Amino acid sequence: MMLEQRVDELKQIIAGNDGHNAADVRFARAVDELMSAVYGGIGEISAVPLRALFDLFVIKVLYVGRHSSHAGVIDYLGRLLETCLYTQTLFPPDDEGRPRRLYFSDMLDEQRIAARFASRFEAYRAYADSALFFSGVCAPAMR
Numbered sequence: 001m002m003l004e005q006r007v008d009e010l011k012q013i014i015a016g017n018d019g020h021n022a023a024d025v026r027f028a029r030a031v032d033e034l035m036s037a038v039y040g041g042i043g044e045i046s047a048v049p050l051r052a053l054f055d056l057f058v059i060k061v062l063y064v065g066r067h068s069s070h071a072g073v074i075d076y077l078g079r080l081l082e083t084c085l086y087t088q089t090l091f092p093p094d095d096e097g098r099p100r101r102l103y104f105s106d107m108l109d110e111q112r113i114a115a116r117f118a119s120r121f122e123a124y125r126a127y128a129d130s131a132l133f134f135s136g137v138c139a140p141a142m143r
Contacts, residue, residue, distance in 0.1 A: 003053070
């Protein structure tokens with residue numbers, strides 16, 4: 001997959017410069033060329049690896065557009081976007097198997113946390129990831 005390889009190359013550059021932004025003109029041009037290639041083939045049916053696509057979007061917006069300097073954010077947000085595609089991640093099944101939204105009050109229920117998560121940290125992370133995803137999806141629509 002050419003997209004995956006090119007995105008991995010960009011991520012390696014970012015990881016090698018963790019702590020400061022290395023998105024110079026050449027880097028930004030490479031990102032724009034990849035974006036053009038993705039959007040240029042939008043009318044064709046082709047397999048596009050979602051993780052590479054999401055990583056490219058995050059690189060474009062955060063690293064090139066907003067001059068982020070933290071390499072780990074790209075992997076975290078790329079994984080978050082990929083994971084949140086599945087309804088069961090955002091709406092985990094209740095005791096009867098029906099999808100339900102995860103509320104903060106659920107974090108206070110020790111038995112529910114122990115049954116569904118490896119640790120309290122994982123429970124809080126899942127809740128925070130869900131909130132981050134929803135705020136990213138809904139906030140632009142409210143402007």
